[in-house]
Each structure stands twice: as structure tokens, then as C-alpha cells.
Amino acid sequence: MGSPHSIDPRAFNDPRNRYETDEEFYASDRPEHAVIPEDRPRGGGTGYAPLKHRGTWATVALVAGIILLILVGIALFP
Numbered sequence: 782m783g784s785p786h787s788i789d790p791r792a793f794n795d796p797r798n799r800y801e802t803d804e805e806f807y808a809s810d811r812p813e814h815a816v817i818p819e820d821r822p823r824g825g826g827t828g829y830a831p832l833k834h835r836g837t838w839a840t841v842a843l844v845a846g847i848i849l850l851i852l853v854g855i856a857l858f859p
Contacts, residue, residue, distance in 0.1 A: 792798055
């Protein structure tokens with residue numbers, strides 16, 4: 782075997798080792814009249830607002846707060 786992820790050559794004729802192509806796999810849940818190749822249902826719909834993530838400053842403040850808490854804990858309980 783050339784690669785640890787390849788199929789064992791002795792099992793090439795085994796019908797259980799039939800893997801769908803990408804086109805077959807992604808075509809299984811496509812709508813009838815898809816306009817573009819990526820036009821597949823993904824659980825969402827139109828009309829939903831996009832997710833808003835915390836900004837960079839909120840993340841920086843959270844990390845700085847945790848570091849400050851650790852330093853204060855070390856200073857108060859040496």
C-alpha cells in the first residue's frame with residue numbers, strides 16, 4: 782500500500798468499497814432546478830440577518846481582563 786489512506790488492493794472488487802464521486806454526493810440533496818452548482822439547501826433561508834461576531838476590541842478586552850485577574854491573584858496571594 783502506498784498511502785495509509787488508500788484502499789487495500791485486495792479489496793478493489795469488494796462492492797462495499799464503492800465511493801460516490803463529488804458530483805454524486807452533492808447532487809443527492811440539490812433542489813430540482815438549481816441555478817448554480819452551490820445552490821443546495823443548507824438549513825437557512827432568506828430574510829435572516831447575518832450573524833454578528835464580537836469585535837476585535839471585545840476579544841482584546843477579554844484577554845486583558847483574564848491576564849489582569851491572574852496578576853491580581855498572584856499579587857494578593859504570594
